[in-house]
Amino acid sequence: MNPVSTPADRDLVLVGGGHSHALALRMLAMNREPGLRLTLVSPDSLAAYSGMLPGLVAGHYTLEETHVDLRRLCQASGARFVRARVTDLDPAARRLTLDDGTTLDYDWLSLDVGATPDLDAVPGAAAHAVPVKPVSDFHYRWRSLLADLDHRTDELAISVVGGGAGGTEMILAVARALIDRGLAARLTLVTAGELLPGYPDAVRRRMARRLADYGVRLCTESPVRRVEAGRLILDHDTVAHDFLLWCTGVKAAPWLAASGLPCDERGFVRVDERLRSPADERIFAAGDCAAFPGGLPKAGVYAVRQARTLADNLATAAGGRALRAYRPQKRFLSLLSAGGRDAVGSRGPLLTVAGPWVWRWKDRIDRRFMARFDEPLPSMPAPAAEASPHCAGCGAKIGAAALGEALERLQPAVREGIEAGVDQADDAAVIRWPAGQRLGQTLDYFPAFLDEPHLFGRVAALHALSDLYAMNATPHSALATVCVPRHHPRLQARDLQRLMAGAVTELNRAGCTLVGGHTIEGPELAAGFTVNGAATPEALWHKGGARPGQCLILTGALGTGIQLASLMHGRARGPWLDATLEAMLAGNGAARVALAGLGDLDGTRPGACTDVTGFGLLGHLLEICQQSDVDARLNLETVPLLPGTLTLVEAGVTSTLKPANDQVLARCEHHGVASDDPRLAALTDPQTSGGLLFSIDRERAPAALAALRRHRVPATQVGELTVKNHKASATMTLHDGGPC
Structure with a gap:
């Protein structure tokens, strides 16, 4: 789901999803500067088009019609998307600080963060x-x-x-x-x-x-x-x-002036005629956040016209070529919405028009502008062949300098009993294991689904920890395995640092010490973790403890595989992906605490428990049925789905693992559920960092759901376990409606 990376040696980071950047990103993608990697940073996946905002309020347009989907734009442009807000800029270090506490380094920087009412x-x-x-x-x-x-x-x-x-x-x-x-x-x-x-x-x-x-x-x-x-x-x-x-x-974001860059009296970044900061040749600015020589009104028309100059100058500056000046137009067409489908227009002091036909004219212009972001980019030339082959074996390791630079800022939490870990740099980790406890150990590894190392590192760590939570084991320690794309060592260090910073954030939150790992370089970003956990034998949950009559409860919602597949199909939507990533980043730590606490109160515990991952809900439910010697009855009407999942399925979007996972449907009986029901695709959809599926006595189900709600874990009762028909293999009955 992550395209093979073209080797890069410079990072161009665009901060803000304003009109200038949205257009410039397409232009940069169509005329890619060799070796230049693009990253867009924005706190929101959707960027409003100011010309259609009054129409949105009036009810003429939908939210989707009036916003640029930045995630889709980045996907189509081959750019990274980092959903975050910048809080600090250090031009001397060429480093941005984001609101999640992480940093992002750059070689070239462009600012289009707009302005806000003062x-x-x-x-x-x-x-x-x-x-x-x-x-x-x-x-x-x-x-x-x-x-x-x-x-x-x-x-x-x-x-x-x-x-x-x-x-x-x-x-x-x-x-x-x-x-x-x-x-x-x-x-x-x-x-x-x-x-x-x-x-x-x-x-x-x-x-x-x-x-x-x-x-x-x-x-x-x-x-x-x-x-x-x-x-x-x-x-x-x-x-x-x-x-x-x-x-x-209006006023500017305070971190602009705090950076030390020359700004005007309202905090907007001063630029020269080439849209470049006079104090730092590596920083450009456009749109409302830029203070242009002589002053320009804060109007979207200037931001749109600046895009071509900005894109050209960013590419030529990164390539070491001469820049060109932006020449603002002296007159421009102004079309003002007048409430209903009515508008007033002017061009200079002599021409003024008004009426419904002017609104229709404005509507055509605005829709044509927005349609540009749905148009596929022209096919880009295949990347040039690499000058020399890359080594395999230990020759594929990340260089010591890049590795050291990436790891020096990490601060993994250290549990008692870690005698040798990351800090000691010994050949192996040394761990004292508590007496009387069992070691639970699991391994997960997969390629990145989005080209955003910090987010991917968090999800990869949570996905690995999920197996421990499903067995009620307390995370203890972890080893990392990471593949970094073949970029310049400076960029490799940046990628590795952000990936591991994300992973360590989640590992530390889980009380799990990073004790070491291994890195290689390869065609695409990938990561995995071997995690160790501790539990007493009697505290462990298994797949084999379910009993007939127990209810089935699912935490979270299904559809991550379909949503990630939408990236390959070009059908991804920013808000849907936002919801998907939020679900993946929830993890299962809180659910495990809620359920373990429930057992401490009255001795009740899940009969069986598993996490829903690669085999989909039905595949993992079948494992419970087989291990526990029971059958299951699943209510499709109650199974929660991520936003947009059914729309994508109906458009033909599914994971590449679907055909293999669909084989489990042969073990299902359908009661009132058509064989082509799109919800079936969600039941077999492989989940990344999915929720927990567990069984519990019917009378304890309300208490379990209440405990999960107290820990802010979404959970739904989706079915029940029944007595197994011993004349046949374990089966699952799918029906539409009716209580558990």
């Missing part, structure tokens, strides 16, 4: 106002307000602060959405100066007329002095609000 400029605004950015937070608050309004009979006061294009379009979009839902509210637009400053008089008049038509009270020349709960304090008036939206005055 709520600190007015007392009380931060406590009582809703900023329009980040869009994901605003959209959630807006949808929550609409849901609340549907159940209220009183009239709410909704106010928007900011009379520029953003605020004017937003109050009209809010008005349209309320009308379409049959809801009423008192709407007010407050601006410190005139309406739509910088726009032609004809545009201001037309938009003011539309505000009046929608019943919006307009307060011009009314700077907000203070915001209180329920009201705005102006110079000579007060304005009530139950929902306050802030669309004025």
Whole structure:
């Protein structure tokens, strides 16, 4: 699922998924600079297109239609995607610090992190106002307000602060959405100066007329002095609000100025005409976060036009060639949404148009822009043959310098009884084993499903630990086996450091000491862990302890194999993958603690337990049936699935392991379930870092579910165990509906 890596020797990191970066990434992919590896860092998988945001609020568009799916874009562009927020930039070390505490090194850096409304400029605004950015937070608050309004009979006061294009379009979009839902509210637009400053008089008049038509009270020349709960304090008036939206005055992310880069008075990064920082030739910036010579309005049209220059200059700078200047256009077409399917347009002071046909024109332009991100990239040339073959055997090891650089910042937790581990650098780990306990040992190893070493390292460690949790063993120690792609040693060190930092995060959380490992280089990133665990004989859970009449409980949801396969099929969607990765990163440690604690209370314990991984739910359930000499009855209606899983199955997306796993269906009887039911694909889908499947006495099932909920583990009762038909092999009955 991870394409074979082309050897690289430089890292270009793009921070932020704004308009400039989204377009530049496609351009860089189509004209790939040899040896340059691309990485995009963004806190969200979806990036809003500002031109369609009013239409989203008004109800003209869906969330998917108005956002660029950054995960899909990176997948198509051959770029890494790191879902994280940057909190610090160190230009001297060429290093970014992310909000998960990890670091990301670069050779070239581009910034397109936008701007956010400045709520600190007015007392009380931060406590009582809703900023329009980040869009994901605003959209959630807006949808929550609409849901609340549907159940209220009183009239709410909704106010928007900011009379520029953003605020004017937003109050009209809010008005349209309320009308379409049959809801009423008192709407007010407050601006410190005139309406739509910088726009032609004809545009201001037309938009003011539309505000009046929608019943919006307009307060011009009314700077907000203070915001209180329920009201705005102006110079000579007060304005009530139950929902306050802030669309004025923007500021930069604080870490930009804290980096020491030259910034303007609002903290935006100064750049020259080539979009490069005058203080650091390896750092570029574009879009709203860039302070261009002479100043430019914070408008998406400039960010879009900067993309070509930015992409060209990033490639040529990395290749050691001359850069070119960005020349901002003096005039551009401006199309303002006017609430309904209506718009006002202008190009300079002399041309102004308005009406539904202008909205249709704007709609075509916006949809055409967004369609660019769904278009497949032209076929890229095959990577050039490597100049010399690579050694096998011990010659395939990672170099000592790269290995040392990668491991020096790791801080594995050390358990008592580790006499020789990573710190001692002996030839083997030395461990004192507790008397009277059993050693549980398991090994997992697989290639990366996403080209993001830190995330992959976390999942690989959790996947390995899962086998110990399924047997109620306490993790003790681990050995790592890692294959790093054949890049420059500097990049190999970066990859190995991030992978192991992710793995050590999860191992430390589990109280499992990393005691050593082995690294090689190869065609793609891969990792695995041998983990040791301890348990007393009587505490161990097995697959062979299930009894007829017990209920089957599944933690988590199914579909990770299908979701990861969607990457190969080009059908992955960012929000679906986000949910999948969140499920994989949950691990089974909390579930094991919840179930073990339940047993401590009254002696009840799972009858049988296993983790759902490569053989799918049915494959692992069959193992329980065979080991416990029982049959099973599974209710498809209750089996939880990850978002988008059925949609992908119906589109023909399944894991390559599906044909082998589907053989278990021959052991199933179908009661009211069609043989082509798409849910069957989920039952045999191989899971990576999947949940636990366990049986428990019927009367103890409610207590088990409650204990799991207290530990924030999603769990569902999915079936029951029945008396085995001893004239046949173990069987499973699949049915649709009905209680356990």
